[in-house]
Amino acid sequence: MKNTSQSRLPLYTFVVFTFLMWAFPADAHLNSTGMGPFYDGLIHFLMSPEDIVPVLALSLLAGLRGANYGRRALFTLPVAWLVGGLGGLSAMNAKPHPFVAAAWFLLLGGLLAADAKVSLRVTTALAALLGLYHGYLNGIGMGQFDTAAVALLGLMFAVFVLIALAAAFVIRLRAQWSRIAVRVAGSWIAASGLLMLGWAIRTR
Amino acid sequence: MNTPRQNVLSRGMLLTVILFVCAQTAFAHPQKGEAVGFLTGFRHPISGLDHVLAMVAVGLWGAQLGAPAIWVLPVAFPMVMAFGGMLGLMGVPLPGTEYGIALSAILLGAVVLFEVRPPLGLAAALVGFFAIFHGHAHGTELPPGQSALLYSMGFVIATGCLHALGIGIGTVHRWAWGQRALRAAGALVAAGGAFFLWKAIA
Numbered sequence: 107m108k109n110t111s112q113s114r115l116p117l118y119t120f121v122v123f124t125f126l127m128w129a130f131p132a133d134a135h136l137n138s139t140g141m142g143p144f145y146d147g148l149i150h151f152l153m154s155p156e157d158i159v160p161v162l163a164l165s166l167l168a169g170l171r172g173a174n175y176g177r178r179a180l181f182t183l184p185v186a187w188l189v190g191g192l193g194g195l196s197a198m199n200a201k202p203h204p205f206v207a208a209a210w211f212l213l214l215g216g217l218l219a220a221d222a223k224v225s226l227r228v229t230t231a232l233a234a235l236l237g238l239y240h241g242y243l244n245g246i247g248m249g250q251f252d253t254a255a256v257a258l259l260g261l262m263f264a265v266f267v268l269i270a271l272a273a274a275f276v277i278r279l280r281a282q283w284s285r286i287a288v289r290v291a292g293s294w295i296a297a298s299g300l301l302m303l304g305w306a307i308r309t310r
Numbered sequence: 311m312n313t314p315r316q317n318v319l320s321r322g323m324l325l326t327v328i329l330f331v332c333a334q335t336a337f338a339h340p341q342k343g344e345a346v347g348f349l350t351g352f353r354h355p356i357s358g359l360d361h362v363l364a365m366v367a368v369g370l371w372g373a374q375l376g377a378p379a380i381w382v383l384p385v386a387f388p389m390v391m392a393f394g395g396m397l398g399l400m401g402v403p404l405p406g407t408e409y410g411i412a413l414s415a416i417l418l419g420a421v422v423l424f425e426v427r428p429p430l431g432l433a434a435a436l437v438g439f440f441a442i443f444h445g446h447a448h449g450t451e452l453p454p455g456q457s458a459l460l461y462s463m464g465f466v467i468a469t470g471c472l473h474a475l476g477i478g479i480g481t482v483h484r485w486a487w488g489q490r491a492l493r494a495a496g497a498l499v500a501a502g503g504a505f506f507l508w509k510a511i512a
Contacts, residue, residue: 119324126328156459204458219385286381293385294466297392301462304396304449309458 143253147260150244151268156207157240158268163214163295164236165269166288168229169276170221176273178226179233184266186237187244191258194245202243204306210236211299218292221285237265347457351464354448355472360411360506361444365469367418367499368437369476370492373483374425375433380480382430383437384473388466390438391445395465398449407450408510410443415503422496425489 141149151157161183168179214232217224224232244261248254279285355361365387372383397404404410418440420426428436448465479495482488 115320115324122328155463159459159463207459219389290381290385290470293389294463294470297388297466298459298462300389300392300396301399301449301465302458304399305452305458305462307396308399308401 143251143256144260144263147257147262148264149260150257151261151264156202157244159295159298160210160214160236160240161265161268162272163211163218163292164229164233165272166276166291167214167218167222167224168233168269169273169279170218170285170288171224171229173277175226175229176269176277178230179273180266180269182230182233183237183269184262186234187241187265188237188258188262190238190241190243191245191248191261192241192255193238194242195249195254195258197242197246197249204302204309206239208299208302208306210239211302212296213299215292215294215296215299219289219296220292221289347460348464351461352468354451354465355468359502360415361447362472363415363499363502364411364418364440364444365472366476366479367415367422367496369473369478370422370480370495370499371418371433371437371476372473373477373480374422374492375427375430379430379433380477382434384470384477386434386438387441387473388469390441391448391469392462392466394442394445395449395452396445397442398446399452401450404443404446407443407447409507410440411447412503412507412510414440414443415506416500417503419496419498419500419503423493423500424496425493 164179164183165176168175214236216222241258241261245254245258248257251257276285276288279288355365368383368387372380375383394404417436421436452461480492483492
């Protein structure tokens with residue numbers, strides 16, 4: 107037997123569907139979306155693989171070592187990123203060095219692939235250095251915008267969320283094969299770093 | 311009369327339709343050259359059958375040998391291959407690359423065919439040695455003007471997926487018929503390698 111609410115369901119569906127089909131023009135460019143500087147910064151990070159991959163590698167490494175390491179990276183890296191970004195706001199022109207980008211891939215990917223028993227201090231230092239360097243690069247050129255500090259907050263937020271998700275995901279892994287899969291991801295990152303290094307030498 | 315399960319299903323479908331139709335703003339423009347870089351890199355290892363045969367054979371052999379070779383070999387291959395790719399990018403010459411690639415398929419196919427079980431170090435060294443030829447060929451053939459980072463990642467991920475495919479096929483090793491099938495696959499890889507060697511010489 108059908109009750110009243112069930113019989114009205116197709117009608118509601120039709121009305122909602124009709125409204126939703128009334129499409130608005132898509133503002134496909136970030137600068138016209140009006141999403142604001144916070145989301146501009148957040149999207150900038152999410153669309154920059156050269157930023158995401160090292161952060162992911164460090165998060166996975168910290169996750170493999172345990173919750174203490176994950177927590178340390180979770181709070182050190184975003185803060186260092188923000189500090190580096192604020193430092194970079196005053197610089198107008200500087201190019202990221204391809205050798206340094208390749209070195210980060212090699213170092214963090216290699217440590218992850220080797221399941222290196224890095225100490226908490228080393229993890230903290232790596233997080234701080236990575237954050238300062240990439241934050242500085244992000245901050246360069248943003249100084250010309252009044253809302254740069256808010257965009258940097260968006261960036262920091264995105265970094266925080268990525269570390270939290272990736273490290274927490276790895277910390278709870280217990281099966282040996284799943285931890286090996288994380289190390290294989292590290293070997294892929296390191297291998298990409300080797301190729302980037304060759305590329306940097308070729309185009310020098 | 312609908313069962314509660316059917317009701318949940320129909321409401322779920324309705325919700326899915328609504329969510330899909332509720333279109334969000336499209337950020338349709340990747341940074342210049344990025345998608346091309348990743349896709350070109352991803353396509354490169356799977357575009358040549360000689361490369362594919364060798365990489366799948368590494369996964370098959372790893373699956374035959376079991377732990378820890380099942381993951382050591384597929385980790386060693388991309389790392390050393392990337393090193394070979396780096397040499398190719400730097401312009402360091404490596405003689406007989408095509409022969410090396412064809413020989414790799416023959417030898418890796420043969421070890422799968424005969425289920426050769428050397429010490430782990432020797433297996434990794436053999437896989438690594440041939441990986442240099444594969445990487446070098448890719449490095450020297452690299453198209454100019456691509457995004458280095460995305461190309462490299464696509465390239466390595468595709469290679470890893472080929473190993474994973476080999477390992478996935480290799481899981482049939484637990485059954486007797488699977489072991490025979492794997493050895494037959496090894497024979498096929500070796501025959502393919504012989505064909506490519508003949509083509510390289512001719």
